[in-house]
Amino acid sequence: MSANNAAKTPANDTAVGTNKPQLPIYLDYQATTPCDPRVVEAMLPYFTEKFGNPHSRNHSFGWEAEEGVEKARAQVASIIGADEKEVIFTSGATESNNLALKGVAHFHKGKKNHIITTVTEHKCILDSCRHLEMEGFKVTYLPVQQNGLVDLEQLKAAITDQTVLVSIMAVNNEIGVIQPLAEIGKICRARGVYFHTDAAQAVGKIPLDVNAMNIDMMSISGHKIYGPKGIGALYVRRKPRVRLEALIHGGGQERGMRSGTLPTPLIVGLGEACAIAQKEMGAETERLKYLRDRMYNKIKEQLPEVFLNGDLEQRIPGNLNISFAYVEGEGLMMGIKDLAVSSGSACTSASLEPSYVLRALGVEEELAHTSLRLGIGRFTTEQDIDYAVEHIVQSVNRLRAMSPLWEMAQEGIDIKSIQWAEH
Amino acid sequence: MAYSNQLLDHYENPRNVGTLDKGEDNVGTGLVGAPACGDVMKLQIKVGTDGRIEDAKFKTFGCGSAIASSSLATEWVKGKTLAEAEQIKNTDIAKELSLPPVKIHCSVLAEDAIKAAIKDYRDKHLADKAAE
Numbered sequence A: 001m002s003a004n005n006a007a008k009t010p011a012n013d014t015a016v017g018t019n020k021p022q023l024p025i026y027l028d029y030q031a032t033t034p035c036d037p038r039v040v041e042a043m044l045p046y047f048t049e050k051f052g053n054p055h056s057r058n059h060s061f062g063w064e065a066e067e068g069v070e071k072a073r074a075q076v077a078s079i080i081g082a083d084e085k086e087v088i089f090t091s092g093a094t095e096s097n098n099l100a101l102k103g104v105a106h107f108h109k110g111k112k113n114h115i116i117t118t119v120t121e122h123k124c125i126l127d128s129c130r131h132l133e134m135e136g137f138k139v140t141y142l143p144v145q146q147n148g149l150v151d152l153e154q155l156k157a158a159i160t161d162q163t164v165l166v167s168i169m170a171v172n173n174e175i176g177v178i179q180p181l182a183e184i185g186k187i188c189r190a191r192g193v194y195f196h197t198d199a200a201q202a203v204g205k206i207p208l209d210v211n212a213m214n215i216d217m218m219s220i221s222g223h224k225i226y227g228p229k230g231i232g233a234l235y236v237r238r239k240p241r242v243r244l245e246a247l248i249h250g251g252g253q254e255r256g257m258r259s260g261t262l263p264t265p266l267i268v269g270l271g272e273a274c275a276i277a278q279k280e281m282g283a284e285t286e287r288l289k290y291l292r293d294r295m296y297n298k299i300k301e302q303l304p305e306v307f308l309n310g311d312l313e314q315r316i317p318g319n320l321n322i323s324f325a326y327v328e329g330e331g332l333m334m335g336i337k338d339l340a341v342s343s344g345s346a347c348t349s350a351s352l353e354p355s356y357v358l359r360a361l362g363v364e365e366e367l368a369h370t371s372l373r374l375g376i377g378r379f380t381t382e383q384d385i386d387y388a389v390e391h392i393v394q395s396v397n398r399l400r401a402m403s404p405l406w407e408m409a410q411e412g413i414d415i416k417s418i419q420w421a422e423h
Numbered sequence B: 001m002a003y004s005n006q007l008l009d010h011y012e013n014p015r016n017v018g019t020l021d022k023g024e025d026n027v028g029t030g031l032v033g034a035p036a037c038g039d040v041m042k043l044q045i046k047v048g049t050d051g052r053i054e055d056a057k058f059k060t061f062g063c064g065s066a067i068a069s070s071s072l073a074t075e076w077v078k079g080k081t082l083a084e085a086e087q088i089k090n091t092d093i094a095k096e097l098s099l100p101p102v103k104i105h106c107s108v109l110a111e112d113a114i115k116a117a118i119k120d121y122r123d124k125h126l127a128d129k130a131a132e
Helices: A003-007 A010-016 A037-046 A060-079 A093-107 A123-134 A152-158 A181-191 A264-302 A329-335 A356-360 A382-401 A404-410 B005-012 B064-077 B090-097 B101-124 B126-131
Strands: A087-090 A114-118 A138-142 A163-167 A194-198 A217-221 A232-236 A306-308 A319-324 A371-375 B027-034 B039-047 B053-061
Touching: A037 A264, A060 A087, A060 A264, A087 A093, A093 A123, A093 A163, A093 A194, A093 A217, A093 A232, A114 A123, A123 A138, A138 A152, A152 A181, A163 A181, A181 A194, A264 A306, A264 A319, A264 A382, A329 A371, A329 A382, A329 B005, A329 B064, A404 B039, A404 B053, B005 B064, B005 B090, B027 B101, B039 B064, B039 B101, B053 B064, B064 B090, B064 B101, B090 B101, B101 B126
Parallel strands: A114 A138, A114 A163, A163 A194, A194 A217
Antiparallel strands: A087 A232, A217 A232, A306 A319, A319 A371, B027 B039, B039 B053
């Protein structure tokens, strides 16, 4: 994204009055977001004049920095309905997830050894679980239903006397579906099991209340909510208290759960990002929903055989994940080079496997290869959406005319009836 | 990852997209790859009475490298005898398009498609040879 694009505000978008949006268009808001200029502004003094170490207790430089950190802590706590004492700053959601899983598991080692999660979690949850399995913990990976949501009955059935933690993401990063957090929290609380949720994609996008939802730990990311990269937080409940073992040892900062000098400017940025998101969430949700529906409806009107991956209703407004049957995702991305999007196609990943999230929904491999993730956010305009739709439709039509699978489908040949040589 | 101009040109202006009548006696059809793997190539050749490939067409489901590889393959087989076309190597295709290492399999698939089309043509004419 260009600096110009990042700096524009909704107010001057409408003033432009032309239909030609600024290129390239960023439609990958689940990957990361630009820092809101208001966030950058709040951060700047903490790089220069307010540079003190927030842990310096004996002079005004330290006090000034500490004040910035504590204001931010309150801002982060506020957006999730928590107490500020329950917010631990980390380097990002990956660290928060590692700390939540390994920290709780290690603390309870020898007493309880079972963790429950889902197959569609972010890699940092799945990989932390794999690591814990190697240490001797047992992990249940719950499947998800076709719409991407966890089956609550299966969750209930999976909990045993040995279960210490349930970790289920709030919003999926690929398909944007929202898990039933309040119901999951209720189940976990009733069984005396900690409930952790990776809310990197959820904070600022859906209302969250750790008390109403019985959430014991929550991972938060700065750069997914128009804050800086390299900062995140973990909410850790105090009543009833969540016990966990630190991963990083040192000066005992953050109630001993995460040592290291706090990065004041990043923390101030995260706090400001939360404050802005909290204030604007209502109106922004409506705006994004309008843009998302406009995009989806226009695509559906103009193209046959497109399939939405994941539930449409239980979904954040800024995400579409669509399979364009018979057109391979990376080939499509090359055709829409002015649009920055992601694909579930194997070719875009290092693994040569199509998206494990889409596979978990039961999306067939051939359709998983044809998926695009379209992420819209704070700086997306209606012109952006219209331009994107026009170019996606054009490109899909061009590539379908070139696709042997489309040709076979038109001739009524069932692609599954052919003996393909898998390579 | 930056793609070469040759690759982008073949992707944006693919040569010989289309379909020949696979029922015709002088047409050989190769269909390689698999939808589940993310790439399928259909390459067809039409052999003239002089034994040379007078026309070639392709359709490809796949990434830009796969589309470009098959487009280039059709360009290269035209005018060649079957024996000459058989000599086209995936490494030549990869070199011409400057394919990055992760895309080498696209050129392998293109070579396979040429060979499959030639085999299909030859299989159709086994009977002729037997009659001779």
